[in-house]
Amino acid sequence: MLTFESVTYRHAGGVRPAIDDVSLELGEGEVVGLVGGNGSGKSTLCLIAAGLAPRIVGGTLSGRILIDGEDIAPMPMHELVARVAIGFDDPWTQLSGVTGTVYEEVAFGPANLGMPRDELVSRVDAALSSLAIEQLAARDPAHLSGGQQQLVAIAGLLAMGPRHIVLDEPTAQLDPSGTSLVANAIERLASEGASVLVVEHKTDLIARVAKRLVVLAGGTIVMEGAAAELLADPRLRDLGVREPSAVRLRRRLVEAGLDPVALA
Amino acid sequence: MVGPLALAGLVVLLPAAVARVVRKLLRATLLLTLPVATSVLVINVLFFPGGRDVLFQAGPVTATREGLGLAIEVLLRLLVISGAISLFYLTTSAAELTTDLERRGVSPRLAFVANASVQSVPAMLERAAAIIEAQRARGLDTEGGPLARARGIVPIVGPVILGAIGEVEQRTLALEARGFSRPGPRTLLWHPADRPIERAARWLIVAALVALLAARALGWHPA
Ligand SMILES: Nc1ncnc2c1ncn2[C@@H]1O[C@H](COP(=O)(O)OP(=O)(O)OP(=O)(O)O)[C@@H](O)[C@H]1O
Ligand SMILES: [Mg+2]
Numbered sequence: 001m002l003t004f005e006s007v008t009y010r011h012a013g014g015v016r017p018a019i020d021d022v023s024l025e026l027g028e029g030e031v032v033g034l035v036g037g038n039g040s041g042k043s044t045l046c047l048i049a050a051g052l053a054p055r056i057v058g059g060t061l062s063g064r065i066l067i068d069g070e071d072i073a074p075m076p077m078h079e080l081v082a083r084v085a086i087g088f089d090d091p092w093t094q095l096s097g098v099t100g101t102v103y104e105e106v107a108f109g110p111a112n113l114g115m116p117r118d119e120l121v122s123r124v125d126a127a128l129s130s131l132a133i134e135q136l137a138a139r140d141p142a143h144l145s146g147g148q149q150q151l152v153a154i155a156g157l158l159a160m161g162p163r164h165i166v167l168d169e170p171t172a173q174l175d176p177s178g179t180s181l182v183a184n185a186i187e188r189l190a191s192e193g194a195s196v197l198v199v200e201h202k203t204d205l206i207a208r209v210a211k212r213l214v215v216l217a218g219g220t221i222v223m224e225g226a227a228a229e230l231l232a233d234p235r236l237r238d239l240g241v242r243e244p245s246a247v248r249l250r251r252r253l254v255e256a257g258l259d260p261v262a263l264a
Numbered sequence: 265m266v267g268p269l270a271l272a273g274l275v276v277l278l279p280a281a282v283a284r285v286v287r288k289l290l291r292a293t294l295l296l297t298l299p300v301a302t303s304v305l306v307i308n309v310l311f312f313p314g315g316r317d318v319l320f321q322a323g324p325v326t327a328t329r330e331g332l333g334l335a336i337e338v339l340l341r342l343l344v345i346s347g348a349i350s351l352f353y354l355t356t357s358a359a360e361l362t363t364d365l366e367r368r369g370v371s372p373r374l375a376f377v378a379n380a381s382v383q384s385v386p387a388m389l390e391r392a393a394a395i396i397e398a399q400r401a402r403g404l405d406t407e408g409g410p411l412a413r414a415r416g417i418v419p420i421v422g423p424v425i426l427g428a429i430g431e432v433e434q435r436t437l438a439l440e441a442r443g444f445s446r447p448g449p450r451t452l453l454w455h456p457a458d459r460p461i462e463r464a465a466r467w468l469i470v471a472a473l474v475a476l477l478a479a480r481a482l483g484w485h486p487a
């Protein structure tokens with residue numbers, strides 16, 4: 001369980017807080033979608049959840065972030081990475097750049113943790129198989145499609161053993177086939193009991209993978225609830241959130257004077 | 265001349281033949297030495313002080329046999345040095361080298377930096393190729409005369425360099441998220457093979473070096 005207790009965060013030199021009094025809970029095995037307009041604070045929230053802000057990027061934080069009830073503030077980064085992982089939008093910059101095979105790339109994170117070699121090998125094998133990319137093991141990560149690279153990056157996070165995974169727009173740079181690879185991966189993670197917080201502008205993906213939705217605006221949570229219902233809320237469009245295609249279709253039908261129920 | 269020739273054969277060409285890289289080695293070595301070699305040749309042949317045996321004369325300069333002899337000697341040495349360096353690059357993988365250095369106690373950070381800088385070159389080249397394609401699609405001229413090509417480089421270098429700098433921040437975060445800043449040793453996934461013959465070769469090299477230095481110190485000067 002990942003808990004935010006009235007967290008307020010200000011970037012170094014930021015005039016107003018990027019995150020303002022946010023309380024949030026990510027339950028065991030839960031997939032939560034996080035949406036909001038540009039600059040609403042989604043990425044900042046991800047960095048805070050993973051401990052990178054303020055630890056690495058600076059800034060000031062008040063409130064507490066707990067993992068399974070334990071305050072993360074005193075934990076050094078390399079301990080934290082084994083409990084909560086963060087993935088970013090760009091598959092390329094997430095690769096270490098020093099490995100010649102996917103297998104070594106996935107091993108990079110856990111190898112940094114200095115565990116015995118046997119454990120390292122079994123972690124890598126497990127991470128590759130939970131994302132169903134064993135067949136990529138011997139390939140050069142630089143020569144994969146963006147979607148495949150993103151899976152490799154996520155496998156590299158999984159291999160460090162976290163139960164909580166934060167993904168900041170994991171499909172932003174992917175084409176539809178890459179996007180569906182990542183969507184499948186998120187579903188697999190959830191089915192194996194990981195807790196996932198996923199930021200996406202592609203609300204179709206959120207509608208598919210997330211049960212619960214959190215909506216940010218100006219650094220605060222303005223709506224929260226069941227994803228299926230919230231995504232149909234007309235107010236989301238005013239907050240700069242794209243509606244899922246099913247919702248848009250239904251609205252267009254209604255606007256055209258047709259009855260979606262009768263058509264179905 | 266015997267010294268450099270013997271070295272060229274024993275230390276450069278023989279191992280290159282074993283590693284089947286003779287052709288590549290010759291090409292790399294020639295390319296590496298060509299600029300220096302040209303000037304060595306010109307200066308020594310034409311301006312060797314005290315050269316007596318005149319080969320030919322052209323206006324104010326005189327080519328001498330002594331000058332040519334010295335030039336060849338220096339050239340051979342140059343070729344041996346750059347041949348040895350080329351051999352190293354052609355037969356050693358960056359990943360194996362850094363893994364082995366790490367195993368021998370070099371800091372993981374240093375090994376990472378060394379490895380990343382070597383491996384980033386092909387990545388940069390690929391990126392440049394992609395950008396060239398993109399710029400060409402937008403009508404940029406990257407072919408033609410030298411001046412046209414030089415002008416064409418500007419819109420390519422910009423994105424490559426800026427792209428690389430912009431990536432640094434994201435890469436830092438991604439590395440941190442993978443425990444990179446943890447102090448202490450890393451788990452090594454594999455050890456580069458170190459066959460007995462390789463180990464023997466390394467000791468042989470050290471022994472040969474010591475022997476040569478000793479011979480020199482004792483006044484041995486091969487012709
Ligand atoms: N390094 C920084 N320094 C100062 N202010 C920042 C920094 N990064 C972000 N901000 C500010 O914090 C606020 C939240 O930014 P954030 O990147 O979290 O938004 P976001 O919801 O992820 O937006 P997007 O949808 O564009 O990714 C914005 O007002 C932004 O200008
Ligand atoms: Mg963002």
